[in-house]
Amino acid sequence: LSRQALLQFLREESDLRGTTVVYSTHIFDGLDDWPTHLLHMKEGTVAYVGPLQLARKAVEQGSGSLYQMVRGWLSQEREARKVRTNSASAVPMVETNVNKPVVAAPMPAKSGASKFDRFGGAGRQSMYVR
DSSP states (O other): OHHHHHHHHHHHHHHHHTOOOOOOOSOOTTOTTSOSEEEEEETTEEEEEEEGGGSOOSOTTSOOOHHHHHHHHHHHHHHHHHHHHHHHHTSOOOOOOTTSOOOOOOOOOOOSOOTTOTTSSOOGGGGSOO
C-alpha cells in the first residue's frame, strides 16, 4: 500500500512540476503503466533510452509487461555472457617464464587493523586508550 502511494505521489508531483523521477528497482509488480520512459544499461553502457512504448521487446511471445521485457533483456545478456566466457576458455593458454623463480612481494607492515576492517583503519577501539 505504501509503495503504491509513493508511486502515485511521485507521478502527481512529476506531472504537476514537469520533473523527471528516476526510479530504480528490481520489483516490477504494478509498474507496467507507471514509467513514461525507460533507461536500459548493459555492461556499463546505455542500451536503450526513450519512451517505454518504443522500447524493443526482448520477448516477442511474452505478455508485453515491463517485467517480461526486462526479464528477456537479462536472459539475452546472460546467454551472451556465457557464449563469451565459453569462447574465451576455449583459447589455449601459453605458459611463459617457466624457468624463472617466483619472487614473493614483501608483506605490508601490520597496522593493527582487523582483517575484517575493509576501510584500512584500526577500528573504533583504537581511539580509546587502554
